[in-house]
Amino acid sequence: MSDSNRTRVLSRALAKGLGMTVYMGPTMDEEGPVALIVADDAHAARIADARKNAAPKQRSLLVTGNARRSGADIFLDHDADAGTVANAIDGLRAYRAHELAIPADAEIGLGATQSLEAGEFSIQTREQASDVAILLGRATPRPCATAVGLYVLLANAIEHGNLGFDATEKAKGLAEGNWERKLAKRMTESEYEDRRVHLRFQRGGRILSFIIQDDGEGIDAETAEMADPSRAGYRGKGIKLAKSMGFGQVNYLGIGNTVEATVLLPQRLESSAAPRAAMAR
Secondary structure, three states, X not given: OOOOHHHHHHHHHHHHHOOOOOXXXXXXXXXOOEXXXXXXXXXXXXXXXXXXXXXXXXXXXXXXXXXXXXXXOEEEEOOOOHHHHHHHHHHHHHHHHHHHHOOXXXXXXXXXXXXXXXXXXXXXXXXXXXXXXHHHHOOOOOHHHHHHHHHHHHHHHHHHHHOOOOHHHHHXXXXXXXXXXXXXXXXXXXXXXXXXXXXXXXXOOOEEEEEEEOOOOOOOOOOHHHHOHHHOOHHHHHHHHHHHOOOOOEEEEOOOOEEEEEEEXXXXXXXXXXXXXXXXX
């Protein structure tokens, strides 16, 4: 990615937190296989280059301002902050680990997941968020993008909603290498220790609906950008984020601590074939 404060924060955070060799810059290390690649528009071609030296199940993320995008597994809007990009990388890494761990026949259990009509989940940690996101992602047409998108929304609900951190505090924690400790400490404090993120999943005829609600104070849609500059635009950025990761309609509900994101299902062939068969007879 191009040099920026966001890139420098990510560089420090990923090198300290992922337990992997992290290479930052416009070129890549040719000596080791590339498991994950993150690029911006200026270096989008590097995603294709990385395939020449790909680790198993290589995955890619493009941070882009272009309306027409191709070549990456998932996308983030170009103005995503360092904390959001870090969550997306974390989600993508977890999805890849899941792919590596599942049986060689990846279809095992898929029918059960895709027949899930409704469900409710109560989540407290990002590890739980990752597990739920991967499970529900398998029920959608784009499992990787949906799983990572759900993980980012759930992680944001935990970090910003339940635990009350703003984007500036997270960026500072990432840059200083103490973000994980800050999260763990706040989760033990009496004001926050019982908070959960609730996810409701519902399958309709043409859409999958995900309703995510945290136990935080929420954000007033009318005054958010004036009341607290550190959280300004949080709702708008959340909607842009969800849409950039493959969700269709995205709406904040109630006091702003609830978001509904939907995924459009492909039309079933039999439903369109039936009228044609009737006409043929």
